[in-house]
Amino acid sequence: MSKLSKVVVPDMPPLEREMIALRIANMLEDGSYVNLGIGIPTLVSNWIEGRDIVIQSEIGMLKCGPLAEEGNIDQDRINASCQFVCDMPGTSYFNVETSFAMIRGGRMDVAVLGALQVSAKGDLAGWNNPARGLGKMGNIGGSMDLAVGAKKVIIAMEHVTPGGDPKILKKCEYPLTAKECIDFIVTNYALIEVTPKGLVLKEVIPGITAEDVQKMTEAKLIIADDFKEMEL
């Protein structure tokens, strides 16, 4: 399917998904309103207990609590990933038009989203994998609204596909979620900032070099002045 060449993956084991989520949790500022997408982004919520961070769920819930356990589930209380959740002191419920007024109206400080491909300019392709063969149809959901409406977009994803293709490209091949919307990309090998000059490699995981990351990345990476090893 892909015209892209396979990449060379270093011997060092990459970060687990939970650790990608931890690195992102550490990027969030107290006092933030944050929306977490499906997949690795959802795991960010495991690392913010006790922090002054409010999670919005686009189904219509602000200050969404942890997953509900057996005995405490309620079919009318689910998050936007269809999981039973709890509410907390200060939680509010509202309709979808209000929920997306928050997102489209610029109230969301951060959206953490997954991605199939991202580009050097910060374009995001995350809703439609052409391999599924559905053409221009697919599950858009809230992804386009969040990518366009959130003040800051952080991508949480594996650095390459399971088949060994790069996901950070000069230009996305897959249908776009939104153009030039990404601020940061956090993968299982690196933390990259999208800047007007291009992609700036700010951090790599221990045991990996900037060169190793470039080999897994089709787009050109600029090494940050304060380039360093990732701390978790």
Added chain:
Amino acid sequence: MDKLYPDIDAAIEDVFDGAVIAFGSFFSAGRPLELTKALARKGVKNLTVVVQQLGTGNEEMLELIIKGQVKKAICSYPFPRSASKGAEHAFEQAVRKGHIELEVYPIGTFVEKLRCAGAGIPAFYTPTGAGTVVAEGKEARVFNGVENLMETALPVDFAFVHAWKGDAEGNLVYRFTAQNYNNAMAMAGRVTIAEVETAVNVGQLDPNFIHTPGIFVKRVVETGRPELYETTV
């Protein structure tokens, strides 16, 4: 006013072949389960269904698909999340074979199309979808240096909604995240039919906490509280 119908089949009696029908629900929550089953019993055909999803959470909609009652769907998250589930899914297969036409919108646009229909606004502009396949064939216009798309209102012939409590004048209260689309769809419906878990006497709902005022609701049917839903994506 008395909008209470004792019989759910009588409440949907005027639903016609070719009708455009909106269904509340965000995945499993707040779905008009009993109205959907009644529609399957009624057997009307060539329907256009307006519903966020058809692959996750509201399995009773599949009955309409399998019985060939649906010619078109307007959705935001139409298919099962996983490709393997999609390969076995009646709706996805019907779309792949061209038996059902599908339009897909970002959620914010989808719900705004309904809200605008209810509010008498024929069209609106949004930056969501600019530069994507969603923009194809739509008027683009720049506001404050940002490209926007023109999207149009989506009025529906019937809206099927699910509420926690309702009264005979059509006032509705939803519960937790089961609110979701029910209010916007109630507003968009030329004829809105509400199934309520509990019908209460007029005057028993706290007027400070009505989610959907009765003017948007034509009929109310008491259906009781559904059994616990499955929730899987």
